[in-house]
Amino acid sequence: MTGTGAAYDAVASLYAELFSDVLTTLPLERALLAAFAELVLAHGAGPVADIGCGPGHVTAHMRALGPETFGIDVSGEMIALARQAHPGLRFAEGSMLELDLADGSLGGVLALFSTIHLPPRQLPLAFAQFHRVLSPGGHLLLGFLAGDDPLPREVDHKVAPAYEWAPGAIAELVRRNGFAEVGRLEREPHDGERFRSGLLLARRRA
Template sequence: MARVSAMIESSALHDTRAAYDAVAGLYAELFSDVLTTLPLERAMLAAFAELVSAQGAGPVADLGCGPGHVTAHLDGLGVEAFGVDLSPEMVALAREAHPHLRFDEGSMTALDLADGVLGGILAYFSVIHTPPRDLPVVFAEFARVLAPGGHVLLGFFAGDDPVPQPFDHKVALAYRWAPDSIADLVRQAGFAEVARVQREPHDGERPFRQALLLARKACGEPVQIP
């Protein structure tokens, strides 16, 4: 897995890191309290937290944690959570805002974690910048670090086209995915879908449906990407 993951240290990762470094302060100012206006997202996060806690298989990694607001929300729900982000500026802001929590710099394509150590993974609108060809590798990496029976909660922008559609995210190039397409990739990585939620955009949001997909890792061996 390390060999394959290293191949994805590409221009896409470099560009995304640089873009979020450049807007980190503004991003934190605009979005650090966004969950207060999102009841459906809070409900899914609460269900995710309850499932992870009941499983008791390990902590939750909030991958692409940004300024750490969702990591802190999980902590408030009683979950042992830590954050990982590609952007060192985001990690610095998260550590400053939430000094009692752990935040590390890193990439979801090559996590500095041992096999099977996590009880859950949250990727809340953080896989949207991953080039479509690389997303199966990311999901295989999720399967590697999750304990059997562990849960993953994905947030993404939804579309109807089975082919992922690029769009101008304003920070970095991003993609909309048909929920069925994401579910198929998750299934191929060794997960079973548990639930999904879609909602229409609120005023001021991008004019795309937003989706959350919850899945559980099977208890067999993780899928290996050759």
């Protein structure tokens, strides 16, 4: 993930300028984030980690919905911008493949389009980390680039290499790593977007 971190370091300020208010244009994503927050609060088993938090806009949105929330990102520049924009929240630099968090310490994991840069062979390692740090019954909300090919396909992302996954394929991979699917959402690209978006909500099995 060092290459991905460096790539996002280089565009951090521009990324924050372009995307820090993007949720105002995404009603479906806001609805699923609200459902995720409700499930986390009902479970009452710990905070939410926003993994791949970027400049912290989703972290702040989730905290406003109720759950205690903190952010982690591999880009030090993104973390600096997040701390500047949201001084009341906690942010830390770190890799989703080696989370510095205790086993079972979280009620929720958000990973919105942050796992898209992982080569397919590494994605199960990230899911294993998410499973480890979630309490039994805790929830994962995963955002991914949705494709039609049965195998993951590399695409030309503007910042770093990324991969599309068929929704069924990524749901099966999540299931094989200790989660039960709760629901999923798929939508077509909005103006200015190049890829279909997928959101998968899952619960860590006991």
